[in-house]
Amino acid sequence: MYSDKVFEHFQNPRNVGKIEDADGVGTVGNPVCGDLMTIYIKVKDGRIEDIKFQTFGCAAAIATSSMATEMAKGKTIEEALQITRDAVAEALGGLPKQKMHCSNLAADALRRAIVDYFRKNGNFDKIKELGLERELEKMEKGEMDDHGEYCEA
Numbered sequence: 465m466y467s468d469k470v471f472e473h474f475q476n477p478r479n480v481g482k483i484e485d486a487d488g489v490g491t492v493g494n495p496v497c498g499d500l501m502t503i504y505i506k507v508k509d510g511r512i513e514d515i516k517f518q519t520f521g522c523a524a525a526i527a528t529s530s531m532a533t534e535m536a537k538g539k540t541i542e543e544a545l546q547i548t549r550d551a552v553a554e555a556l557g558g559l560p561k562q563k564m565h566c567s568n569l570a571a572d573a574l575r576r577a578i579v580d581y582f583r584k585n586g587n588f589d590k591i592k593e594l595g596l597e598r599e600l601e602k603m604e605k606g607e608m609d610d611h612g613e614y615c616e617a
């Protein structure tokens with residue numbers, strides 16, 4: 465059911481943990497299963513210098529987060545925003561369809577961490593420029609998830 469790469473990342477996940485003095489923190493909840501994901505980022509010169517995750521999610525969530533954080537590390541904010549769940553799943557050699565919703569968690573939490581980073585810096589123009597206003601709105605309202613995007617799961 466899972467590829468060797470998924471197993472490998474599940475058994476030996478990269479970038480697990482918390483960054484105490486993070487520049488941005490993003491948390492999302494998964495309405496399909498109720499699991500939570502938090503991503504922490506450190507940003508330097510517009511690049512993601514360090515990234516860590518914590519999750520209560522399943523094996524697929526752990527493996528996809530491990531892969532997504534590896535993909536994001538060292539990238540510019542703009543590049544990191546291009547990391548889609550499909551790209552993460554592809555890098556892992558595919559995921560069972562019923563597990564695709566788990567792979568959303570890291571990408572969504574990363575987007576929120578980026579919004580939080582700009583928000584902390586008062587850089588609301590950048591949030592607008594990158595089309596992240598919807599995330600900001602949801603974060604300010606304290607909404608943990610994004611139902612519409614998970615419905616097909």
Ligand code: FES
Pocket residue numbers: 494497498499520521522523524525565566569
């Ligand atoms: S089933 Fe909850 S994150 Fe995968």
